[in-house]
Amino acid sequence: MKVLVATEKPFAANAVKAIKEEIEKAGHELVLLEKYTEKAQLLDAVKDVEAMIVRSDNVTPDVMDAATKLKIIVRAGAGYDSIDTAYAKEKGIIVENTPGQNANAVAELVLGLLVYAVRAFFNGKSGSELIGKKLGLLAFGNVGRNVARIAKGFGMEVYAYDAFCPANVIEEAGVHAVANQEALFDQCDIVSLHIPATPETKQSINYALVNRLPKGGILVNTARKEVINEAELLKLMADREDLKFVTDIKPDADADFAKLEGRYFSTPKKMGAQTAEANFNAGLAAAKQINAYFADGCTKFQVNK
Ligand code: NAD
Helix, strand or coil, rough: CCCCCEEEECCCCCHHHHHHHHHHHHCCCCEEEECCCCCCHHHCCCCCEEEECCCCCCCCCHHHHHHHCCEEEEEECCCCCEEHHHHHHHHHEEEECCCCCHHHHHHHHHHHHHHHHHHHHCCCCCCCCCCCEEEEEECCHHHHHHHHHHHHHHHCCEECCCCCCCCCHHHHCCCEECCCCHHHHHHEEEEEEEECCCCCCCEEEEHHHHHHHCCCCCCECCCCHEEEEEEHHHHHHHHHHCCEEEEEECCCHHHHHHHHCCCECCCCCCCCCHHHHHHHHHHHHHHHHHHHHHHHHCCCEECCC
16 A cells, blocks of 8 residues: 655654654555645645545645545644545545644643743743642643643642533543533633634634633633634733733734733744654554554544544
């Protein structure tokens, strides 16, 4: 089988080496398309491959139409909103992600953003500490769980709400389960977003919800920009000068948020999963999942069932 690694932003060299070894170990052939700049290059590269590994690359219907032999696409990472999963399903193409492989990287960044925010963005003035603060996790998936683990080390009191994770699982992790997202914003000093971008979650972080935060509240986003209603958040932050917003996903209205001096920070580009470890782990996991699929039909990580 031919396995294509198609990455506009390539994996680290050691990750490519590990992917290649893993794929070849199973008797398959690895084809590399890195740093492509034109869609045409991708359309050409997918023509005769049975499997493909991507990062945040867009896999649109035209790509799948060009890939007449394609059986499986693995997104090396967690969020798979860059892939048209419904169209893949229609065409009988399996789509998988590699959940959890970059979760610690994202979680460490959350705490980094929080330290930066409570220390007044290192502006030379006195800040505050995270110990004793109530941290709310909106979703208790792989990233949320890692944030909980690290935040407890900081002495924070951790709360979580997840629409699909039962309260007892949250409580067993030493985290307070709350009944809904409104309660999370009511009870916590800081809320960190870990929901995927879905039709239900898009634009769901709005004026009314964030306005529930107590005085001095902080919103942290390492999920997706689409979950935030930017116009409403901007309006709220204009109305409430006590709120801060720190994010790993630059909002479309970055320039407007940047006017809120001392209350807003965005990483220059999405950096949550940008660590050597996450890059390597996600790439290797993707290769292993492809081998498992061709070896015995394993589709454990399929996201378009
Ligand atoms: P995950 O799939 O392990 O967890 C997502 C959780 O969200 C699940 O527990 C699910 O039950 C819950 N959920 C789904 N819909 C919900 C809703 N409407 N309300 C409440 N909970 C809901 O994913 P993860 O690895 O924890 O990653 C979370 C998100 O973070 C990803 O979807 C991705 O968009 C984003 N992410 C960003 C980066 C980055 O570089 N900043 C890296 C990895 C992931």
